[in-house]
Amino acid sequence: MSERRALVTGISGQDGSYLAELLLEKGYRVFGAVRRSSGENLHRIQHLLGDIELIHADLLDQQSLVTMLRRARPHEVYNLAAQSYVPLSWEQPMLTAEVNAVGVARLLEAIRLVNPAIRFYQASSSEMFGQAREVPQNEDTPLHPRSPYGVAKTYGHYITVNYRESYGLFACSGILFNHESPRRGKEFVSRKITDGVARIKLGLARELRLGNLAAKRDWGYAKDYVRAMWLMLQQDRPSDYVIATGEAHSVEDFARLAFAHVGLQWRDFVRVDPTLFRPAEVDHLIGDATKAGRELGWQPTVRFPELVALMVEADLALVAAEVRASRGTQIRP
Ligand code: NAP
Numbered sequence: 001m002s003e004r005r006a007l008v009t010g011i012s013g014q015d016g017s018y019l020a021e022l023l024l025e026k027g028y029r030v031f032g033a034v035r036r037s038s039g040e041n042l043h044r045i046q047h048l049l050g051d052i053e054l055i056h057a058d059l060l061d062q063q064s065l066v067t068m069l070r071r072a073r074p075h076e077v078y079n080l081a082a083q084s085y086v087p088l089s090w091e092q093p094m095l096t097a098e099v100n101a102v103g104v105a106r107l108l109e110a111i112r113l114v115n116p117a118i119r120f121y122q123a124s125s126s127e128m129f130g131q132a133r134e135v136p137q138n139e140d141t142p143l144h145p146r147s148p149y150g151v152a153k154t155y156g157h158y159i160t161v162n163y164r165e166s167y168g169l170f171a172c173s174g175i176l177f178n179h180e181s182p183r184r185g186k187e188f189v190s191r192k193i194t195d196g197v198a199r200i201k202l203g204l205a206r207e208l209r210l211g212n213l214a215a216k217r218d219w220g221y222a223k224d225y226v227r228a229m230w231l232m233l234q235q236d237r238p239s240d241y242v243i244a245t246g247e248a249h250s251v252e253d254f255a256r257l258a259f260a261h262v263g264l265q266w267r268d269f270v271r272v273d274p275t276l277f278r279p280a281e282v283d284h285l286i287g288d289a290t291k292a293g294r295e296l297g298w299q300p301t302v303r304f305p306e307l308v309a310l311m312v313e314a315d316l317a318l319v320a321a322e323v324r325a326s327r328g329t330q331i332r333p
Pocket residue numbers: 009010011012013014015016033034035037041057058059060079080081082083084085099123124125126175176177178179180185
């Protein structure tokens with residue numbers, strides 16, 4: 001069979017690293033778009049660096065996207081790159097729009113110019129449902145985003161649908177609900193909690209400051225979710241899919257389970273910090289992934305309690321290694 005080539009933007013992020021692993025397992029030649037950085041930001045894909053090919057490109061720079069596609073000549077493009085942290089989108093709404101909204105149009109235009117046969121995946125988000133109009137949310141639920149991030153992702157979603165309808169591109173939008181893993185950034189609440197629990201358990205911290213404990217999310221495992229991305233691009237026809245577990249839990253539930261996993265009571269350590277509340281909150285998201293189950297044969301394999309446990313275990317191991325390393329440093333002459 002001829003070589004299959006895939007290009008992943010955002011390859012240095014949580015999902016990019018898992019998707020690159022999946023594509024390599026499937027025999028793809030994998031290209032990744034990375035931004036130039038003055039520091040080290042490839043830690044999530046360090047173990048893959050001998051197997052993937054990195055190209056400098058930025059969603060803010062149209063020509064870099066064209067050059068990247070000409071070099072990689074991909075059959076499939078997965079657009080995972082984004083300013084993905086919701087609170088920052090109030091501080092940098094223009095940047096968020098440039099990357100998460102206009103950046104998608106730039107990439108679609110580059111595909112149209114270089115090779116319209118490329119199959120395209122857009123990383124859309126349950127944040128587009130925002131103040132959700134129905135429960136649970138599916139592909140037909142009206143959108144009501146509540147943050148500049150959600151608004152920008154809504155443009156990215158519709159421009160993807162529009163290029164499919166206008167130019168016949170094989171363009172899919174995956175409406176993914178929150179998905180987490182030990183590779184999640186520590187600014188997101190799941191990893192903030194599991195890292196905090198590990199630090200408290202190992203005596204490095206005394207408390208964990210959180211914002212809105214009542215917010216409910218449908219949390220799944222990132223490794224399951226990148227499989228759905230790949231499946232979307234293997235179908236006969238392009239379409240949009242909600243990817244979710246169908247269960248919602250509160251931030252408080254997450255904290256309770258994570259502390260209980262190490263034999264502690266969350267109430268003894270969690271402090272509510274009003275400065276961490278958002279100008280407009282998304283109170284309750286829960287997804288209906290029936291279409292993905294029916295058409296892609298996709299199902300989540302990891303449920304909430306298992307997800308919390310695996311993240312706490314991973315952070316305990318990481319923090320313990322940090323402690324050992326710092327002791328080693330201290331006793332060196
Ligand atoms: P992440 O860990 O924050 O990764 C984001 C990636 O985008 C990083 O590789 C980052 O590169 C890159 N990036 C940021 N700005 C860029 C730019 N201007 N040009 C090129 N690359 C840029 O996010 P994630 O959790 O893996 O999420 C992947 C995608 O899915 C994102 O689009 C996110 O918005 C979306 N999404 C995520 C979830 C979730 O629960 N994880 C749910 C729905 C949708 P650096 O390493 O250089 O910063």
